[in-house]
Amino acid sequence: MTQILLPPALDRADLAVTITPGLLHETVTHLIIQVVLKQPALSPGDVLVQLPLELAKIPTARYDGDTLKAFDQAGPLELEKSDDLEGPPIILRKWKTTRPTHGDVTVLATALPRVVGLDTKTGPAFDLRANNNGIIGTGHAFLPLPEDSESKLTISVDFDLRYSPEGFRGVFTHSPSDLSTARLTAKPSILHQSFYMLGRFKCLRDYETSDGTAVSSKLGHLFNIYWQSELPFDIIRVARETKQIFEYMCDFFQSSQESYRIFFREDPYYVVRSGLAQPGAFLISFGLMLKKAHWALESFTTLFAHEMTHNFVQLAEGDDIVNAAQWYAEGLAEYYSIFARHRLGLLDEHGVVDEMNCRAQAYYTNPLATLSNKEVNQLTWKTQNAQRLPYSRGLVFWIRLEALIREASGGDRGIDELIVAMVQLSRKRGKGPTLAEFLERLGQDLGPVARQEYEHHNSGKLIIPPEHSLIPGAVAIRIDMEPFDLGFDEESVLQGPRIVRGLRSNSRAAQAGVLDGDLITSWIDLNQCKDHLEVKMELRIERKTADSEEPQELDITFWPRAFTRIEGWGWKLVDGKNALLP
Numbered sequence: 001m002t003q004i005l006l007p008p009a010l011d012r013a014d015l016a017v018t019i020t021p022g023l024l025h026e027t028v029t030h031l032i033i034q035v036v037l038k039q040p041a042l043s044p045g046d047v048l049v050q051l052p053l054e055l056a057k058i059p060t061a062r063y064d065g066d067t068l069k070a071f072d073q074a075g076p077l078e079l080e081k082s083d084d085l086e087g088p089p090i091i092l093r094k095w096k097t098t099r100p101t102h103g104d105v106t107v108l109a110t111a112l113p114r115v116v117g118l119d120t121k122t123g124p125a126f127d128l129r130a131n132n133n134g135i136i137g138t139g140h141a142f143l144p145l146p147e148d149s150e151s152k153l154t155i156s157v158d159f160d161l162r163y164s165p166e167g168f169r170g171v172f173t174h175s176p177s178d179l180s181t182a183r184l185t186a187k188p189s190i191l192h193q194s195f196y197m198l199g200r201f202k203c204l205r206d207y208e209t210s211d212g213t214a215v216s217s218k219l220g221h222l223f224n225i226y227w228q229s230e231l232p233f234d235i236i237r238v239a240r241e242t243k244q245i246f247e248y249m250c251d252f253f254q255s256s257q258e259s260y261r262i263f264f265r266e267d268p269y270y271v272v273r274s275g276l277a278q279p280g281a282f283l284i285s286f287g288l289m290l291k292k293a294h295w296a297l298e299s300f301t302t303l304f305a306h307e308m309t310h311n312f313v314q315l316a317e318g319d320d321i322v323n324a325a326q327w328y329a330e331g332l333a334e335y336y337s338i339f340a341r342h343r344l345g346l347l348d349e350h351g352v353v354d355e356m357n358c359r360a361q362a363y364y365t366n367p368l369a370t371l372s373n374k375e376v377n378q379l380t381w382k383t384q385n386a387q388r389l390p391y392s393r394g395l396v397f398w399i400r401l402e403a404l405i406r407e408a409s410g411g412d413r414g415i416d417e418l419i420v421a422m423v424q425l426s427r428k429r430g431k432g433p434t435l436a437e438f439l440e441r442l443g444q445d446l447g448p449v450a451r452q453e454y455e456h457h458n459s460g461k462l463i464i465p466p467e468h469s470l471i472p473g474a475v476a477i478r479i480d481m482e483p484f485d486l487g488f489d490e491e492s493v494l495q496g497p498r499i500v501r502g503l504r505s506n507s508r509a510a511q512a513g514v515l516d517g518d519l520i521t522s523w524i525d526l527n528q529c530k531d532h533l534e535v536k537m538e539l540r541i542e543r544k545t546a547d548s549e550e551p552q553e554l555d556i557t558f559w560p561r562a563f564t565r566i567e568g569w570g571w572k573l574v575d576g577k578n579a580l581l582p
Contacts, residue, residue: 014038014153015188017143019170020160021135021198022110028135028199031128035107035144042101047094048079049107049144052192056089057381058126061111061142068095068144073103089381095144111142116268119496125265125276125285132228134199136265138278139172139192148187155191157182159198171226172196173261173281193278195263201228204239227264232286233300242304244344249336252416253312253423260311262304275303277310301346302355305337312423314432326380327373327457328438331394332419334359342471349573353474356399357570362531363392363463364568365483365561372460384490384526396465396569397457403469404453405445418445465569474571481568482561484530486537487514493523500541509537512558518543519551529560536560 015037022030035049042048048070052060070077079095113135114127128137139145158181159170173194175182184190204225223246225239246260259280267287274285284303313332315325338355341347347355363369368376368385379386402415421441426432433441442450457463465476486493487509489502498520503510522540529535537560542551 012154013156013183015146015155017155017157017191018160019158019196019198021164021168021170023164026165027133028113028130030113031111031135031142031198033107033109033111033142033144037105037107037146039103040101040105040146042097042105044097044099046097047147048077048097048101048105049146050092050094051142051144052090052126052140053083053093054091055126055140056124058123058141059114060126060140061109061128062093063109063144068107068109070095070105070107072101072105074101077101077105107144109142109144113137114141117496118268119498120268121495122267122274122287125274125283129265131197131265132199134197134201134228136195136197136228136263136283138276138283139194139196143191145188145191148189152185152187155182155184155186155188157191167200168198169201170196170198171201171261173278174259177224190279195261195278195281195283197226197228197263199228201226204235223260225262225264229264229266231264238300238304241301241346244346245301245305245340246308248340248344249308249312252340253420255312255427275307277307279311282307282310301341302337305340306333309333309336309340313419314426315435315438326377326390327394327397328435330391331398334391334395335398335415349471349473352471353571353573356395356470358531358533359392359395360465360570361479361481361533361568362388363396364566365481365533366392366530367483367485369393370460370462373458375460384494388527388530393457393463396463399469400463400465401442401446401453403466404449407466408446413445418442462567465571470571474573476569476571479568479570480565481533482564483566484560485562486526486529486560487558488516490526493520493526498523506563508558508561508563509556512556513554514539514541514556514558515543518554521553533561 013036015035018034018036020032020034021028022032037048040048049068051063053062054060068079070079078098080098082094082096084092084094111128113130116127116129126138126140128135128141157172157174159179161168161170169179171179172182174184174190204223223243225235225242227235242262249255261281263281263283265283265285267285276283276285282304284300284307310329310333313329315328338347338352342349342352366385366389368379368383368389371379371389373390376386376389381387398415401418405418406412406414418441422433422438425437439450439454442454446453467476468474469476485507487504487507488500492498492500492502500514500516500518500520503514503516518539518541520539520541522538524535524538529537536557539556541554541556543554544551
């Protein structure tokens, strides 16, 4: 094995990463990864590098067998692998040394993009993916890195494009504005928590508005958007509104963050859109359904605001919050995705009420709505309903807390002051607050009621919003609703081959003519049906019949709701009109 020589600038880093694209006919087919650790001085049995095998059920490069190699000044290093089952959501693989290391250690590996298609089940965008002749992914998917320690390291990241076609570039979350070698002082995990894009791509700063003014911000060229595929929406409007939201959140959360990146990825399957936030950046995936339906741009700005909130709010890791982290972070992300836009004038009062009613009904009609947070957490990676519930239930809980704090303080305070205090605590010590610290701070606003409110929510009991709990002019009202009921196993739609299984004879789907064994070739996104009470499921199916060699093609439409009703709540504007309210 021959050691690859690093550029001189990288030799001084404690951790130097070089990423080289492998090419075939100007298409990136793989990545060659080189990681150099400066004199780690490891003993036998110490962890050299680690990589998730799976993250939220999304597979990574894994590096099975001996596909990951290492050597130091004494020659090749024999490594032992161990898989630590820390998940879900994370299952880690660790490579350990079998002898003491001497001098610098170089790790080499080749990462292949994940193969996906129409039958792939959707999930968080952690994987390494081919994208329009280029490649995009998170560091979780392919970068073998040393474990974090108490100390930060000097880190360098370089894209070796010497043998790449003209126009090829490389960028990651923390790249300098000129996309040169990145140098930072941080813990290694920051590289796992970053997005990487290689190939021919476009950048926000290459474009101007229709009146000739540049799309920029007070953060200048460090606020960038990158994409490789044709986008099915107006990128200039997206840039303008996203910039407004980010600058508002920086001011609101009192952050001096200097850089933010947004990456777009096209999915080759029937997903509408999804997002993944990591420190300093987020990635938006859009799929075939979006391109066909020309989905409303507002759904993207909502998603942007949601993912940006994750950049600021979180609970610390630990056993005491294992069941709370989701509702806390996702509920707040939902809350500020609505109210940040409202405060900026991007969403009027009718929009606030309509969006809140959609999310509220998604909570009340979720089949798991009465389960405790612990029970939901145990089902998170088994059913989509469990993954989604913390978003909507967490949001309704925050709405209730906002109203209770305002009432207790005589209108002087709401949850804003509470959350900013938690963010400041997190920033001061470098990790999020614990659940106990959050409840202690909440108790300063609500007294003993704080713990009672949390336990009520935590146990899965119905959350009822106070009458005046949203915006001036809106009142909460009870609305009995039909729970979501697809009528057959949801996995029949979520993952291929999409064949109807588990059809219930007393469901609306069965009454509309759906049969077990039908092959689904087209459908409405499940999330749209769950989020919007009025949306009907439209299926195109192929059905084999005894009297024909060719399958029969049928279009079937039905309302994916139960025949029974349950208690739910929503809001209406006084003298206003809202589509979801009678």
